[in-house]
Each structure stands twice: as C-alpha cells, then as structure tokens.
Amino acid sequence: MAKVRVRFAPSPTGYVHVGNARTALFNWLFARHHSGAFVLRIEDTDVERSREEYETQLLADLRWFGLDWDEGPDCGGAFAPYRQSERKELYARYGAQLIDQGRAYHCFCSEEQLEAERQEALKAGRQPKYSGRCRKLAREEAAARLAAGEEAAVRLKIVEGSFGWHDLVHGPTTFSSEVIGDPILLRSDGHPAYNYAVVIDDHLMEITHVIRGDDHISNTPRQLALYRALDWQPPEFAHLSTILGADRARLSKRHGASSLQNFRDLGILPEALRNYLALLGWSPADGLTEILSTEQLIAQFSLERVIKSAAVFDVEKLHWMNRHYMKVSPPRRLAELSAPFLLRAGYVAEPVDAPTLVWLERVLDAVLKNLDHLSQLPAAVRLIFEYDAASIVRGEETRHVVEEAASREVLAAFIPKVLATSAEGGELSYERFREIAKSVQKETGKKGKELFHPIRVALTGAVSGPELEKLIPIFEEGAKLALARPVKSVAHRLREFAAAM
Numbered sequence: 314m315a316k317v318r319v320r321f322a323p324s325p326t327g328y329v330h331v332g333n334a335r336t337a338l339f340n341w342l343f344a345r346h347h348s349g350a351f352v353l354r355i356e357d358t359d360v361e362r363s364r365e366e367y368e369t370q371l372l373a374d375l376r377w378f379g380l381d382w383d384e385g386p387d388c389g390g391a392f393a394p395y396r397q398s399e400r401k402e403l404y405a406r407y408g409a410q411l412i413d414q415g416r417a418y419h420c421f422c423s424e425e426q427l428e429a430e431r432q433e434a435l436k437a438g439r440q441p442k443y444s445g446r447c448r449k450l451a452r453e454e455a456a457a458r459l460a461a462g463e464e465a466a467v468r469l470k471i472v473e474g475s476f477g478w479h480d481l482v483h484g485p486t487t488f489s490s491e492v493i494g495d496p497i498l499l500r501s502d503g504h505p506a507y508n509y510a511v512v513i514d515d516h517l518m519e520i521t522h523v524i525r526g527d528d529h530i531s532n533t534p535r536q537l538a539l540y541r542a543l544d545w546q547p548p549e550f551a552h553l554s555t556i557l558g559a560d561r562a563r564l565s566k567r568h569g570a571s572s573l574q575n576f577r578d579l580g581i582l583p584e585a586l587r588n589y590l591a592l593l594g595w596s597p598a599d600g601l602t603e604i605l606s607t608e609q610l611i612a613q614f615s616l617e618r619v620i621k622s623a624a625v626f627d628v629e630k631l632h633w634m635n636r637h638y639m640k641v642s643p644p645r646r647l648a649e650l651s652a653p654f655l656l657r658a659g660y661v662a663e664p665v666d667a668p669t670l671v672w673l674e675r676v677l678d679a680v681l682k683n684l685d686h687l688s689q690l691p692a693a694v695r696l697i698f699e700y701d702a703a704s705i706v707r708g709e710e711t712r713h714v715v716e717e718a719a720s721r722e723v724l725a726a727f728i729p730k731v732l733a734t735s736a737e738g739g740e741l742s743y744e745r746f747r748e749i750a751k752s753v754q755k756e757t758g759k760k761g762k763e764l765f766h767p768i769r770v771a772l773t774g775a776v777s778g779p780e781l782e783k784l785i786p787i788f789e790e791g792a793k794l795a796l797a798r799p800v801k802s803v804a805h806r807l808r809e810f811a812a813a814m
Contacts (some may be wrong), residue, residue: 317349318521321382322511324356325368328572331564331626332526332556334378335590339553341380342525342591342614353385353519356511358504363398374573379607381585384518392518397510404505406465408498412452412786414541417498419455419465420447425574442494443468444567464501467633469509469539471495476534481551481616483527488534496535508532512539520548524616527552551616554594555623564626580654582642585635593624604637632685639681648673651687658691660698662797672790678806679783696773697787698798702813705774714776715814718761720767724814727768728755728807735804743785746803771810772803 323329329337344351353375357363372387384390394400395518411417420443427443434441447455448470459465471494477487486728498509505513511532515523530552540547558568570576575588588605597605605613639647651673661669673718680693705711714720730749734741750768754760770776773784791800801809 315519315711316519317347317509318352318519319344319349319524320352320354320515320518320520322354322514324359324362325364325371326359326362327367329371329374329378330514330651331571331573331590334374334573334586335556335593337375337380337552338378338590339585339595339614339619341382341475342610343522343524343616344383345536345611346486346614349521350383351381352390352392352520353382353395354514354518355386355398356507356519357396358507358510360398360504362589369606369801372576374577377577377583378573379587381793386432391609397505397514400510400514401503401505403517404499404510404513405503408509411469411498414542415470417467417469418448418450418495418499419459420468420495420676421450421455421458421463421465422446437669440492443496445495448495464503465498467536468495468540469498471538472541473661476537478533478537478547478550480530481522482554482619483530483548483552483621486530486533486663488531490534490538493538496538498539501717507758508535509539510630512536512545513544515548516540516543516545522549522550522551526550551619553619554621556593557623557625559625559627561623561625568626569628575763578688580650580690581631581635582638582650585631585638588638589631589634593623593626595619604634606618635686636682638685639684639687641706644674644677645670647677647681651677651690654687654690655694656797660691660694660796662795666795669794669796672787672794675783675787679779679787696778697784697791698796700774700801700809702806702809705810708774711770711774714767714770717767719763722757723753723759723764723767726756726773728771728811731807732804735802741785741789741803743745746781772806 318409319340320384321340323333323337341351350750355368368386375382382388384392384395386395387787389395408417412419428447430444431441440715447468455465471490473490475487475489476493477485478746480486496508497506499505518655533550533552537547556564558564560568564571572580573586584607587607588603591605591610591613591614592603595614595618597609598618618631648670649665650793652661652670655661655673656663656665661673665673676697677690680690683693684690706715727749730752731741734749757764765781766776769778769781772781778784785803788800788803792802792805
C-alpha cells in the first residue's frame with residue numbers, strides 16, 4: 314500500500330464550521346494513525362468571496378484546534394503551491410490537453426441560455442443538466458469564434474455508462490451518466506470549476522484517500538468521469554455523515570455556536586472539542602469509552618468504525634466533556650486561558666502578571682464546578698469583584714436575611730471581631746475566620762445555617778455560592794493585587810456593610 318496521503322481543502326470564505334472541523338479532524342487522525350501525510354490546501358478560486366483574512370483566521374483556528382499539517386500554504390511541500398489561485402497554469406494545461414484529445418470542448422452558451430434550459434427542465438420535472446448544445450461544434454469553428462474574441466468555458470464530454478466506487482463509509486455507490494450533464498472544467502474567465510480543480514490537485518498531490526462530507530457524494534461521479542478522461546487512478550473515497558442540530562435540521566448558526574471561532578470565544582477547551590467531534594459519527598473499538606486522549610484517538614481511529622447515519626450535535630454532552638477537561642487541566646494553563654475573559658470584563662489588567670495568575674488559580678478552584686465553559690467565568694466571579702453593601706441591604710434576595718433578628722445578632726457579634734483583627738494588622742486567614750465564627754457561636758448560640766448564612770450574605774451579597782473556606786483567602790489576597798477592578802478585603806466589605814445596615 315502506498316503511503317497514506319489525505320488533504321483538508323477549505324475555502325477561505327468564512328469561519329471553519331463544525332462540520333468542516335470534524336472533516337479536518339478525521340483526515341488528520343487517519344493520516345497520523347497510518348503515519349501518513351496530512352495536507353492543507355486552500356481552495357480560493359471563488360474570487361468574489363475568498364478573503365486573505367479568512368485564510369489567516371482558518372490557519373489560526375486549526376492550530377488552536379490542535380491540528381498540524383505536513384504540507385500547506387504556510388510551510389510548503391513537494392507539491393507546492395497549495396493555494397488553487399496559484400495553480401491556474403496547471404488547470405489551463407490539462408484543459409488544453411483534454412480538448413486536444415477530444416475529451417472536452419469549448420462551450421459558448423451564455424448564462425441566459427443555460428438558465429432558460431434549467432427552468433425548462435424543472436418545469437418538465439426533469440433533473441436540470443446541460444443539453445450539450447456546443448458539444449458537436451467543429452474544433453475549427455470553435456477556434457474561429459475564440460479568435461474573434463468570444464468567451465467560452467471548457468466542458469468535459471461525459472461518456473454514457475455509470476460511475477461507481479466502493480465508498481469506505483457508505484459501501485458500493487453508483488450513479489448513472491444520464492443524471493450528469495457535461496460539467497464545466499474551466500469557466501470563461503479561466504478560473505477552474507470546483508470538481509475540475511479538485512481532481513487535478515488530488516492527483517498531482519498524490520492524495521490516496523478523499524475523506525469529506527456526504528454533501529459531496531453527488532460530486533464524486535463527475536470527478537470519476539474526469540479521472541477516467543485523464544486516464545488517472547482515482548483515490549479511495551469516504552463520505553462522512555451530516556451533523557444535525559437537536560431539531561434534526563442541518564447544524565447552523567441558529568443552533569448556537571457552529572464554528573471553531575464560536576467555540577473558542579465560548580471558552581471551550583480545544584481538547585474537549587476534539588474529543589467530542591471525534592465521537593460524532595465514529596466510535597472507539599469498545600463502543601463505550603467517551604474520554605479519549607489525542608494519542609488514544611490516533612491509535613484507535615479507523616474508517617471502518619465511521620457510521621453512515623447523521624450525527625446529532627448534543628451541546629450538553631460537549632459541556633459535560635468540557636467540564637471534565639477543565640477539571641483535569643493544569644491550574645496555571647486554565648488561569649492563562651481564563652485571563653482574556655476577565656480582561657474583557659474589566660476585572661484584571663494587562664499584562665496579567667505571575668501573582669495575578671497564582672490568584673486566578675484559587676479563583677478558578679472556587680467556581681470551576683459551576684462552569685460549562687470559560688466565558689461563564691465573569692458572571693461566576695462577579696461577587697468577588699463587585700461588592701455593593703447598599704444593594705445587599707435592599708436586595709430582593711438578601712434583604713430578608715439582613716432584617717432577621719437572628720442575623721443581626723450574629724453580625725453584631727461577628728463584624729467587630731473581624732474589624733478588630735484588621736485593626737491589629739492581622740491577616741484574616743480562614744483559620745482565624747473559623748476561630749471568630751466559633752466565638753460568635755458561643756456568644757449567640759447560633760450554629761449551622763443560622764450562623765453562616767448571614768455572614769455569607771454580608772460578605773458576598775449572595776445567598777449561595779462558593780465555599781467561604783475558598784472565598785476568604787481570595788478576598789484577602791485579591792485586595793493586595795493591582796487589578797483593573799480592585800477586590801475588597803473581608804474587613805473592607807464588613808465595614809461598608811455595617812455602615813449600610
């Protein structure tokens with residue numbers, strides 16, 4: 314067997330959609346499993362929609378996703394160039410060869426003529442296809458019209474018969490030539506049609522397996538016709554199922570996040586998204602394991618275990634997986650990843666220094682169990698950064714706690730003791746906090762919720778939240794840092810609260 318060579322060939326016309334990301338991942342896993350080559354090719358022949366900034370974003374998103382490539386527009390390779398816009402001479406050369414061999418011809422039909430044919434076929438209930446109007450033009454007549462300045466496309470002559478292949482996902486697949494009109498190879502402006510450029514590039518780049526979405530199945534017979542016309546051996550094909558939303562419609566923006574950029578902005582970890590997308594339409598050997606490292610995915614990946622049926626994107630399952638990966642991520646890495654979200658919220662300042670990152674590790678440890686993704690972090694830590702005693706005293710959820718006689722008794726005993734500790738220059742460690750709480754318990758006879766609930770409300774402005782054992786050090790250490798929004802110490806909070814009561 315020849316060395317496995319696969320390619321991911323996106324168009325730089327927008328962000329990388331989840332479906333394309335999964336296609337890239339399956340190609341990458343297949344290449345790495347077989348110690349083959351993963352090629353990145355940019356299909357930028359759509360001049361009106363292709364943008365350089367989209368290509369830049371595409372490369373950045375794929376790197377964030379954790380994919381690397383052996384050949385591509387940024388790193389070169391033996392079959393460069395890897396942008397279709399830089400390969401136009403190749404397309405022109407093979408187009409001329411096919412015309413010389415009588416396997417292709419010039420088509421002078423206008424767009425208006427072609428549209429009229431299409432509408433006529435639709436009205437008659439037929440599958441629209443080119444009538445072959447220019448197929449019988451003598452080569453001399455075509456040459457004369459070209460010399461006179463007429464513009465013409467180049468079309469492939471489809472030979473009657475059928476086009477079949479053994480799809481590595483769908484099994485034996487066949488199309489009759491009757492449903493395929495003579496496809497355009499080169500448009501009148503010299504730009505190649507998709508099905509033409511793909512075949513030229515896949516052959517010249519020695520691609521052995523084409524793994525792509527099943528929306529390309531109908532393109533395959535047209536491509537096989539071209540392989541046949543050029544006397545080339547086609548690669549093997551594998552068409553992946555469509556990804557659906559929860560409503561069983563094709564996944565799109567209306568279902569929420571649908572691109573790598575969207576998930577990156579949400580704060581989904583790349584390893585979580587990789588693991589989740591790998592399981593959309595594929596399963597490991599035991600059919601059960603759901604958490605798989607990249608190494609395990611590479612070791613186990615095979616096209617034999619890719620299923621035909623459409624895969625449903627389950628957001629809750631992705632969140633579950635992301636929670637797992639956040640939990641096992643090194644604390645420093647998670648702090649670094651979370652910093653941009655807190656920067657945008659105006660809580661921390663640039664540059665985020667080492668002491669702040671150490672403190673953020675504590676913060677994340679306190680709130681992580683409540684997060685599905687890192688973009689939820691600013692809301693989860695609001696009680697750390699935003700403290701307004703007046704709002705707590707008047708708030709709908711907190712007012713009744715503050716007004717209870719038992720709460721006032723506890724706070725009247727607790728607040729002076731904390732303020733005295735602060736006045737003496739002592740840091741309120743959690744151990745000292747517990748000592749004071751025990752003293753208040755003895756003094757008031759209050760314990761459990763009766764003791765700690767009013768203290769929580771006074772300190773955080775919330776009736777529930779992270780454990781006070783974790784929050785006390787966060788407040789104290791945060792008050793010492795140079796943050797964009799200063800964190801108030803325990804004593805500072807209680808002083809304001811006492812004044813507002």
